[in-house]
Amino acid sequence: MATPHTPTLGAKQAIRKIGDGLRKARLRRRLPMEVVAARAFISRGTLARVERGDPAVSFGIYASVMQALGLSAPLSALVADDPVGADLENEQLPKRIRTKKAAQP
Numbered sequence: 371m372a373t374p375h376t377p378t379l380g381a382k383q384a385i386r387k388i389g390d391g392l393r394k395a396r397l398r399r400r401l402p403m404e405v406v407a408a409r410a411f412i413s414r415g416t417l418a419r420v421e422r423g424d425p426a427v428s429f430g431i432y433a434s435v436m437q438a439l440g441l442s443a444p445l446s447a448l449v450a451d452d453p454v455g456a457d458l459e460n461e462q463l464p465k466r467i468r469t470k471k472a473a474q475p
Contacts, residue, residue, distance in 0.1 A: 377425045388432065389423030395439050396421070409438035 377385065396406050407417040412431055419427050420435050436445050 382423075382425055385425045386423030389421050392432075392435055392439065392441075393421035395441060399439065401439075406435065406438050410434040 396403070403414050403417050407414045410417065410431070411434060412420075416427065416431060417435065420432055433442075433445055436442055
């Protein structure tokens with residue numbers, strides 16, 4: 371069983387995919403690593419680890435790199451789309467709504 375500090379294989383793959391996407395976003399913008407690292411207030415080495423998808427790098431650093439690349443909107447949308455939560459919430463909705471009868475004097 372994995373410890374809380376060891377990401378699962380699926381989580382590691384997702385983090386690597388995020389890192390690869392951030393690298394591609396930087397290259398599309400024609401920005402050198404030094405510029406993005408400076409904008410994110412991190413070292414070039416840390417940016418290299420982010421782009422490799424290193425799970426030991428904190429989520430805050432990934433968020434800083436996303437902001438430096440102008441990608442903070444997708445970050446906030448990560449949890450906004452929660453189909454499982456919506457399904458669970460919908461299961462709790464009442465089947466019907468009845469109007470209350472006026473009290474008789």
